[in-house]
Amino acid sequence: MKLIKVRRFVVTAVILLAAYLLQTSVFPALEIAGVKPNLLLIVTAAFGFMRGSREGMLVGFAAGLLVDIQFGNMIGFYALIYLITGYVNGIFEQIYFDEDIKLPLFLIAGSDLLYGGAVYFLTFLLRSDFNFLYYLNRIIIPEMIYTIVITIVVYPLLLYINHRLEETEKRSASKFV
Numbered sequence: 001m002k003l004i005k006v007r008r009f010v011v012t013a014v015i016l017l018a019a020y021l022l023q024t025s026v027f028p029a030l031e032i033a034g035v036k037p038n039l040l041l042i043v044t045a046a047f048g049f050m051r052g053s054r055e056g057m058l059v060g061f062a063a064g065l066l067v068d069i070q071f072g073n074m075i076g077f078y079a080l081i082y083l084i085t086g087y088v089n090g091i092f093e094q095i096y097f098d099e100d101i102k103l104p105l106f107l108i109a110g111s112d113l114l115y116g117g118a119v120y121f122l123t124f125l126l127r128s129d130f131n132f133l134y135y136l137n138r139i140i141i142p143e144m145i146y147t148i149v150i151t152i153v154v155y156p157l158l159l160y161i162n163h164r165l166e167e168t169e170k171r172s173a174s175k176f177v
Contacts, residue, residue: 004169011165012047015158016059019043020066035142037150038112040067044082045089045111046158049104053090060086081118085111098163104155105148112147116140 023039030036040063048056064079072078089107096103120135 004172007168008165011161012055012059013062015043015161016040016062016066020063020070024070032146033142035139035146037147038115038143039150039154040082041085041112041115042108042147042151042154043158044086045108046104046155046162048086048089049092049096049107050159050162051090052093053087056086056090057083058086060084077122081115085115088114098159101152101155105151108151108155109144109148112144113140116143 019039019042023036027036027039044056044060044063047059060082061079064077064082065075067078067082068075089111092103092107116136116139120132120140124131124135
């Protein structure tokens with residue numbers, strides 16, 4: 001049983017690290033009109049609604065810390081935003097079905113919209129930058145659309161990995177029963 005948890009932890013860490021490396025090294029080259037997709041948000045949301053609130057929060061916190069270390073002015077700002085994103089997506093674990101891609105797309109789009117709003121509110125609005133419509137039209141909405149397009153490619157891979165891990169867990173659990 002402990003080996004299963006270690007395997008899941010290692011696979012999750014590798015996915016998170018790969019997403020971080022892609023987001024910081026490859027995606028800046030794929031930037032369109034100053035906007036790039038948020039791959040760490042896709043991973044956080046996917047782990048939330050596939051595995052539940054607890055795992056979504058843990059993955060979100062780790063992803064947020066990576067972003068804080070790379071881009072943040074203070075440690076914990078993005079960690080909190082990603083943690084909340086993982087928790088909220090984990091609430092939808094009960095109504096999540098693997099076959100239906102509409103719910104994951106909707107949840108990731110909503111997560112990106114809320115992420116952009118939280119970043120605007122906590123960074124720009126508190127500095128008296130009241131041009132929300134400009135930020136919404138130029139950054140939040142285009143990033144959300146770009147993230148959804150990337151989700152269509154990345155989500156099936158995350159779903160496949162999750163299925164493989166669950167199959168391994170079920171096979172291992174059946175040995176003990």
